[in-house]
Amino acid sequence: MSKQKISLKGKIFRYFLTLLRLTDQPTVKVYRGFGTADRLTVFGHAFRRSALPRKNYRDIDLVNLLAVIRLFLVRPYSQALVRIQVGEQEVQTQADENGYFRIDVSLNKPLPSGWHRVQAQLTQTITSETILAEGEGNVLIPYATQFICISDIDDTFLVSHSATIAKRLLVLLTENAHSRMPFDGVVSHYQLLAQANSGPEATNPFFYVSSSEWNLYDYILEFSQKNRLPDGVYLLSTLKRLSQVLQTGKGKHHTKFDRIKQIIETYPSQQFILLGDDSQQDPIIYESVVQQFPDRIRCVYIRQIHAEHKARTESLMAKIETKGVFTCYFAHSADARQHSVDIGLVAT
CATH class of the missing domain: 3.40.50 (Rossmann fold)
Known part of the structure; x- marks a missing residue:
């Protein structure tokens, strides 16, 4: 009987998540970072629950309201372990209590000016090969403009x-x-x-x-x-x-x-x-x-x-x-x- 109640509750919860376009799967989000030829600053969030990207932009008040509200229904992945990869170089860091991570990466090989892709993996332990989620983002190395x-x-x-x-x-x-x-x-x-x-x-x-x-x-x-x-x-x-x-x-x-x-x-x-x-x-x-x-x-x-x-x-x-x-x-x-x-x- 207890299991049935839990199962029903779980179905209702999953329906609610689907309705608001939320996912309760672990995710890692990498924001646009920045740096120099020799050093990059990479930052992002790890989530236990996060909002899926919005696809349609109907200008309806209720739709817009729900679309914004869901952005504040996220659940951070506190103290998550994150592996950052830039080219063939790999570094590791740990998110804070809000799931936020920020790390300075000293590069083994200098990078040219422009945007460069970085990848992130959410892992169970630092040495674990089990990857809970993957994400990618870009970092900017500015041109030598004035x-x-x-x-x-x-x-x-x-x-x-x-x-x-x-x-x-x-x-x-x-x-x-x-x-x-x-x-x-x-x-x-x-x-x-x-x-x-x-x-x-x-x-x-x-x-x-x-x-x-x-x-x-x-x-x-x-x-x-x-x-x-x-x-x-x-x-x-x-x-x-x-x-x-x-x-x-x-x-x-x-x-x-x-x-x-x-x-x-x-x-x-x-x-x-x-x-x-x-x-x-x-x-x-x-x-x-x-x-x-x-x-x-x-x-x-x-x-x-x-x-x-x-x-x-x-x-x-x-x-x-x-x-x-x-x-x-x-x-x-x-x-x-x-x-x-x-x-x-x-x-x-």
Whole structure:
């Protein structure tokens, strides 16, 4: 009798998973990483339960709601053992309590600039030949261009209403990666920045650093690809569970500074263009970045979103300018693009 009850419960649970396009099979996800010719940073998540990729983008509120909710029904594989393979080189690491893993791989043979494939295996033990799951991703070794762009996501290029939690949730839960919109003119500006003084057959790399959580990685990537934003590396914030969905996009902002700092220190020969908005902490973070790396930052762009933050933002931008860094506090992307032309960053 007991076995029948368990079996029925299991069937109902499996039906629920299928309905939401979730899988309870172990999976390993490798995000886009980055590095240099001699060293790569590879990161990802191991899951006991994860969301299957979305295939159809019907703009129906209930469908969009369920599609986002399932991203927060994931179950991390705590302390999972992960084997990373780059070419013929293999390294091993262990995920943390949230299933997140990050490892720096010192390369035996230098790699050329461009995107390179890495593979990951989820194993039972370090020496085990039993593979529970496999995944693959890509890492970027930037070309030796003059500039690297670091951009926020929400309300910088993706309309999100981050300053108002109710509006942010409404947009997130009732729209999808195909129905959401970028700000007018932002894509063309970013495409110009990707080409700014980059030389033939090379583009300036983009790093998208956000307080949005890893749950939304595929959502953000799909949006970026659909809208033809420059390919780049995405550095997001700690995974959240369903009970934390009201705090989406409210990650610890000091970790954002740390992620930006690591990028700048990884590429000591290049200058940086920082792009953000005034809805949350970007002006404060970017001013701190400029204070620590004044000679490494070429320009700071801040989109004006929140009128109540205008005076604070103008004060911070003035401090940035005292370090000899160009700034642009703008309401429309056309103004930011014209500023890039005026300072000789891009051609008309």
